[in-house]
Amino acid sequence: MDDPFVIAGQSLSSRLILGTGGAPSLDVLDAALVASGADMCTVAMRRLEPSTRGSVLDVLDRRGVRVLPNTAGCHTAREAVLTAQLAREALNTSWVKLEVIADDDTLLPDGTELVEAALELVADGFTVLPYTNDDPILARRLEQAGCVAVMPLGSPIGTGLGIRNPHNIEMIVTGSSVPVILDAGIGTASDAALAMELGCDGVLLASAVTRSQDPALMAEAMAAAVVAGRAARRAGRIPQRWHARASSPGEGLVQT
Amino acid sequence: MELTVNGEVRQITDAATVADLLTSAGAPDRGSAVAVDGVVVPRSEWQTWRLRPGQRVELVHAVQGG
Known part of the structure; x- marks a missing residue:
C-alpha cells in the first residue's frame, strides 16, 4: 500500500473506524461492519447485565477487527482512568479512545479533565486516542501529553451536523504530527469526504451508519467517501478563483 | 457477607473470591x-482475590458504543 494509515506503529487497512453504538441489532451491526471495510471498532464499558444475549465482541472477533474500547459517558478524569483500566483488563488492549464529556446535553469534551486523564493514562502505559473539541490549541496540548492521535469533533455527537468549523480542522491537521481522526458529527457521506479533503487521516463514526435507514448501504457509502476524500486530498485540488477560466482552447474558434 | 455490587447490596458466601462473584453473576x-x-483487580488474581464485607464492587463488560 503506497498510502499506509499508521497509528502508534500499527498499520490499519481502512481509514474508516466504525463505532458500534446505536445499531438496532448485532446482525445489523455485522452487515454494516462488513460493508464498511473497517478493521477497528469502538466498544463501551458498562455494568454487567446478565440477561444480555450475545455480545458485540462475538461480532468483532468473528470479523477479525481490532477492538478500541472507549470511556464514553465519563465526566471526570478519575472516572475515565478507571474505565480505561477496566477496559484494558477486560479486552487485553492498552489502546483507548479517551472521552471525558462536560455534560449530557452537549456531550462536548471537557478540555481540562481530558488533558488530565490523558497525562495519567499515558503515564500508566496506555495508547491514548482522545476525542476532543475542534480546538487546535487543545489538540496541541493532547499531543504534548503523549497521545498517539487526536480526534476532533466535526459537530456534537449524534447530531449529524457535519463539520461546522472546517478552518479549525485544517489548523489541527497543519499543527499536528500525530494522525488526526475526525470523530463525531458526521451525517452523510459528503461530510466524511470533506474530513479527508481537509487533511484528516481517518474518520470515526457510528450514528451516521447505525441509525441510518439502511446501515449496510450507508457503511458502503462512508467507505467510498473516505477513499474518495483521501484521494482528492493527495491529488491536490485546483485553487478556488472568482472568475471563470475556460478549459477549452481560446484560439481557433469558428468565425461567422 | 454483604457487598455492594454495581450499586446494589448483595449477600454472598463468606470468603468468596472475585472469580466466584463473576461466575455467580x-x-x-x-x-x-x-x-x-x-x-481494578487483575485477571491473574481473580481466583485468589478474596472479597471482604462492605466492599464496593464494579462488574463491567464490553457493550456496543461510540
Whole structure:
C-alpha cells in the first residue's frame, strides 16, 4: 500500500473506524461492519447485565477487527482512568479512545479533565486516542501529553451536523504530527469526504451508519467517501478563483 | 457477607473470591473486568482475590458504543 494509515506503529487497512453504538441489532451491526471495510471498532464499558444475549465482541472477533474500547459517558478524569483500566483488563488492549464529556446535553469534551486523564493514562502505559473539541490549541496540548492521535469533533455527537468549523480542522491537521481522526458529527457521506479533503487521516463514526435507514448501504457509502476524500486530498485540488477560466482552447474558434 | 455490587447490596458466601462473584453473576470471560473499591483487580488474581464485607464492587463488560 503506497498510502499506509499508521497509528502508534500499527498499520490499519481502512481509514474508516466504525463505532458500534446505536445499531438496532448485532446482525445489523455485522452487515454494516462488513460493508464498511473497517478493521477497528469502538466498544463501551458498562455494568454487567446478565440477561444480555450475545455480545458485540462475538461480532468483532468473528470479523477479525481490532477492538478500541472507549470511556464514553465519563465526566471526570478519575472516572475515565478507571474505565480505561477496566477496559484494558477486560479486552487485553492498552489502546483507548479517551472521552471525558462536560455534560449530557452537549456531550462536548471537557478540555481540562481530558488533558488530565490523558497525562495519567499515558503515564500508566496506555495508547491514548482522545476525542476532543475542534480546538487546535487543545489538540496541541493532547499531543504534548503523549497521545498517539487526536480526534476532533466535526459537530456534537449524534447530531449529524457535519463539520461546522472546517478552518479549525485544517489548523489541527497543519499543527499536528500525530494522525488526526475526525470523530463525531458526521451525517452523510459528503461530510466524511470533506474530513479527508481537509487533511484528516481517518474518520470515526457510528450514528451516521447505525441509525441510518439502511446501515449496510450507508457503511458502503462512508467507505467510498473516505477513499474518495483521501484521494482528492493527495491529488491536490485546483485553487478556488472568482472568475471563470475556460478549459477549452481560446484560439481557433469558428468565425461567422 | 454483604457487598455492594454495581450499586446494589448483595449477600454472598463468606470468603468468596472475585472469580466466584463473576461466575455467580454470569459474567462472560471475554470482555469482563472487575474493580473493588475503585481498584481494578487483575485477571491473574481473580481466583485468589478474596472479597471482604462492605466492599464496593464494579462488574463491567464490553457493550456496543461510540
